Amino acid sequence: SQQGEEDPQALSIQEGENATMNCSYKTSINNLQWYRQNSGRGLVHLILIRSNEREKHSGRLRVTLDTSKKSSSLLITASRAADTASYFCATAMEYGNKLVFGAGTILRVKS
Amino acid sequence: EAQVTQNPRYLITVTGKKLTVTCSQNMNHEYMSWYRQDPGLGLRQIYYSMNVEVTDKGDVPEGYKVSRKEKRNFPLILESPSPNQTSLYFCASSGGGGRPQHFGDGTRLSIL
Numbered sequence: 185s186q187q188g189e190e191d192p193q194a195l196s197i198q199e200g201e202n203a204t205m206n207c208s209y210k211t212s213i214n215n216l217q218w219y220r221q222n223s224g225r226g227l228v229h230l231i232l233i234r235s236n237e238r239e240k241h242s243g244r245l246r247v248t249l250d251t252s253k254k255s256s257s258l259l260i261t262a263s264r265a266a267d268t269a270s271y272f273c274a275t276a277m278e279y280g281n282k283l284v285f286g287a288g289t290i291l292r293v294k295s
Numbered sequence: 296e297a298q299v300t301q302n303p304r305y306l307i308t309v310t311g312k313k314l315t316v317t318c319s320q321n322m323n324h325e326y327m328s329w330y331r332q333d334p335g336l337g338l339r340q341i342y343y344s345m346n347v348e349v350t351d352k353g354d355v356p357e358g359y360k361v362s363r364k365e366k367r368n369f370p371l372i373l374e375s376p377s378p379n380q381t382s383l384y385f386c387a388s389s390g391g392g393g394r395p396q397h398f399g400d401g402t403r404l405s406i407l
Contacts, residue, residue, distance in 0.1 A: 214393045215393050217395055224383070224401065224403070225400055225401065226299075226385060226398035226399050226400045226401055227338075227385070227387075227396075227398045228398070229395035229396065229397070232395055272337065272338070276393030277393070280393075281326045281343070281345065281389065281391045281392060281393065282340065282343070282353075283328075283393070283396060284340075285330075285337045285338040285339075286337050287335055287336060287337040288337055
């Protein structure tokens, strides 16, 4: 069963605007990861945030994690047309190696 | 270059004709996994392997087999494919312990 659920399912913004995607999950986690998928290609890891972290930055990406609400958000600042892709959150359980993926958010950045 | 290589990238075949999708990684990763991706359902895990000769079922294993005879290879076998196995398949590997996974470019299977 799916652990993570992304919101919104789809998002369309203008170049230069910020994009925010949210992810909710159900059980305790070791970490939460965000991946990007360009159309029909493999997923690429973007950023990992551990369960004891609240915020993490990587370039134009900012991820927050609220374990009390079992939710995370991914913020992409100053978006570019090249950011157009699907974005998935994935949760790593407290024990083991399994990642459970959500259904993803489709982001379209218009130039 | 670190990579996960899947073959073939595309395959159209018919019901009941056995097929194998190969997966190879060059990162010496212990953990490997197969997923299928269907619209609106995200990625669902089919099988995974913790190490050589150690495999286990994921969430949707029915109709699939795997083997892990060498650390670098993790083939996915469809003994008698059916149309409901038409999907986009991904192989991934990682160092385990919840570390990020490296994905192949995917194999698009169409079973007629």
